[in-house]
Amino acid sequence: xxxxxxxxxxxxxxxxxxxxxxxxxxxxxxxxxxxxxxxxxxxxxxxxxxxxxxxxxxxxxxxxxxxxxxxxxxxxxxxxxxxxxxxxxxxxxxxxxxxxxxxxxxxxxxxxxxxxxxxxxxxxxxxxxxxxxxxxxxxxxxxxxxxxxxxxxxxxxxxxxxxxxxxxxxxxxxxxxxxxxxxxxxxxxxxxxxxxxxxxxxxxxxxxxxxxxxxxxxxxxxxxxxxxxxxxxxxxxxxxxxxxxxxxxxxxxxxxxxxxxxxxxxxxxxxxxxxxxxxxxxxxxxxxxxxxxxxxxxxxxxxxxxxxxxxxxxxxxxxxxxxxxxxxxxxxxxxxxxxxxxxxxxxxxxxxxxxxxxxxxxxxxxxxxxxxxxxxxxxxxxxxxxxxxxxxxxxxxxxxxxxxxxxxxxxxxxxxxxxxxxxxxxxxxxxxxxxxxxxxxxxxxxxxxxxxxxxxxxxxxxxxxxxxxxxxxxxxxxxxxxxxxxxxxxxxxxxxxxxxxxxxxxxxxxxxxxxxxxxxxxxxxxxxxxxxxxxxxxxxxxxxxxxxxxxxxxxxxxxxxxxxxxxxxxx
Numbered sequence: 280x281x282x283x284x285x286x287x288x289x290x291x292x293x294x295x296x297x298x299x300x301x302x303x304x305x306x307x308x309x310x311x312x313x314x315x316x317x318x319x320x321x322x323x324x325x326x327x328x329x330x331x332x333x334x335x336x337x338x339x340x341x342x343x344x345x346x347x348x349x350x351x352x353x354x355x356x357x358x359x360x361x362x363x364x365x366x367x368x369x370x371x372x373x374x375x376x377x378x379x380x381x382x383x384x385x386x387x388x389x390x391x392x393x394x395x396x397x398x399x400x401x402x403x404x405x406x407x408x409x410x411x412x413x414x415x416x417x418x419x420x421x422x423x424x425x426x427x428x429x430x431x432x433x434x435x436x437x438x439x440x441x442x443x444x445x446x447x448x449x450x451x452x453x454x455x456x457x458x459x460x461x462x463x464x465x466x467x468x469x470x471x472x473x474x475x476x477x478x479x480x481x482x483x484x485x486x487x488x489x490x491x492x493x494x495x496x497x498x499x500x501x502x503x504x505x506x507x508x509x510x511x512x513x514x515x516x517x518x519x520x521x522x523x524x525x526x527x528x529x530x531x532x533x534x535x536x537x538x539x540x541x542x543x544x545x546x547x548x549x550x551x552x553x554x555x556x557x558x559x560x561x562x563x564x565x566x567x568x569x570x571x572x573x574x575x576x577x578x579x580x581x582x583x584x585x586x587x588x589x590x591x592x593x594x595x596x597x598x599x600x601x602x603x604x605x606x607x608x609x610x611x612x613x614x615x616x617x618x619x620x621x622x623x624x625x626x627x628x629x630x631x632x633x634x635x636x637x638x639x640x641x642x643x644x645x646x647x648x649x650x651x652x653x654x655x656x657x658x659x660x661x662x663x664x665x666x667x668x669x670x671x672x673x674x675x676x677x678x679x680x681x682x683x684x685x686x687x688x689x690x691x692x693x694x695x696x697x698x699x700x701x702x703x704x705x706x707x708x709x710x711x712x713x714x715x716x717x718x719x720x721x722x723x724x725x726x727x728x729x730x731x732x733x734x735x736x737x738x739x740x741x742x743x744x745x746x747x748x749x750x751x752x753x754x755x756x757x758x759x760x761x762x763x764x765x766x767x768x769x770x771x772x773x774x775x776x777x778x779x780x781x782x783x784x785x786x787x788x789x790x791x792x793x794x795x796x797x798x799x800x801x802x803x804x805x806x807x808x809x810x811x812x813x814x815x816x817x818x819x820x821x822x823x824x825x826x827x828x829x830x831x832x833x834x835x836x837x838x839x840x841x842x843x844x845x846x847x848x849x850x
Contacts, residue, residue: 442499480508486516625677656692668707
């Protein structure tokens with residue numbers, strides 16, 4: 280059985296338990312019960328092997344201030360449970376199921392208790408108990424099919440199962456599953472690029488690196504990055520830092536980290552834009568799929584306050600329009616780079632490439648990134664590979680430690696055609712990027728040469744000077760109106776021109792403007808520098824329109840077919 284099939288099978292079995300909720304909960308509410316119970320059951324299965332040892336140790340150390348450390352050691356994990364109950368033992372006393380279940384939950388270590396609290400699960404316990412389904416639901420989680428022990432389901436598989444349940448819950452709730460997680464093949468591509476040719480990871484016994492995701496969701500990106508690093512160097516350690524605004528996905532992310540034996544204290548809850556939990560910290564690697572097309576008016580006060588700090592804060596380069604906050608995460612990534620060198624991979628839609636005129640917030644952000652030579656590459660992904668959107672998406676690759684041959688240059692990679700059609704769509708996800716295609720995109724990035732899908736530009740090729748062209752105001756006799764001997768501009772005739780930074784402004788003006796308006800001049804006080812990256816334009820291929828005769832023949836054929844169908848209906 281393939282990994283995908285195994286995951287779907289397990290997710291189906293777990294989701295099927297939701298049938299026991301029918302009548303008490305509406306379908307879009309099932310996830311509020313199934314998600315926390317799946318997490319709790321996973322903890323329960325993991326701790327089963329050392330349960331008796333923990334209970335024995337608890338009796339010995341329960342009055343000691345160091346009991347937390349000692350109980351973790353006894354469990355073999357960074358968490359434990361001191362209650363005498365397990366899921367199986369809870370079933371021995373149906374009449375007291377609610378009280379016993381609460382006793383069981385209260386027995387978890389504080390780091391797990393925080394996770395359960397984030398699910399806001401307490402009220403659901405009361406509801407299920409009152410409706411006499413708590414016992415029934417817990418019993419379903421003790422069946423062989425619901426065995427979530429690591430011997431049956433690996434940590435990697437469990438991460439996928441969590442994400443699949445979230446996807447189904449989001450779909451039932453009419454929410455965007457994509458706001459919680461990113462398809463794994465996209466993450467694998469990002470991680471490939473992130474660690475590409477980083478020789479420091481390939482050797483050494485004491486290698487420790489940090490990685491940060493400012494919108495970490497369920498932690499999928501951090502997990503894939505860790506797995507990839509261990510393939511490069513099994514002795515290396517990757518310290519994961521992440522922040523997530525959604526309580527449920529934060530809880531799953533932290534649970535996943537704990538289960539894997541990682542330090543989960545660096546997974547923080549909160550709004551990254553208004554409440555940065557890692558202020559003034561920097562990281563070796565940054566990767567993220569932040570929300571795009573979402574307004575940031577709720578964070579406006581905090582963001583604008585930080586922007587006033589200039590580059591002492593994260594938003595010194597500029598602020599995007601309040602209707603779309605994704606470039607704030609781009610600035611966050613830049614601010615989190617180590618002075619000694621970092622690399623970042625961030626997913627955006629097409630908007631950050633070109634929105635905003637010269638002098639606007641988005642243009643100034645692009646200007647800062649390009650003029651400081653922080654942009655390595657932009658990779659256009661295939662459409663229809665995300666669960667919640669079919670629009671064009673791009674990976675921005677940033678680095679302040681560019682290789683010598685990349686300095687002053689940006690690589691654009693059009694991977695839009697590198698995909699495989701799915702046999703069955705998942706939401707808007709109709710396409711996948713295969714392992715071979717991931718390898719091909721990575722190779723193209725690494726080769727840093729121009730071909731059909733790769734183009735290389737100097738940073739300044741994306742810049743332009745927006746000049747204001749004035750023409751004289753004239754009186755009733757057609758003579759220029761003068762003030763202090765200077766002609767006054769006619770606002771009605773005012774125009775602008777975008778002059779590429781690679782061109783001389785005066786030469787451009789003399790060539791493109793003066794032949795048509797010999798009395799025009801440039802108001803140099805109004806000149807602004809702007810940057811945009813017209814990605815699609817660079818890869819545009821002209822396709823000649825089909826011959827009209829061919830189109831007409833198709834129309835006539837369709838008319839014949841339609842006429843025949845109508846005759847069959849009415850005769």
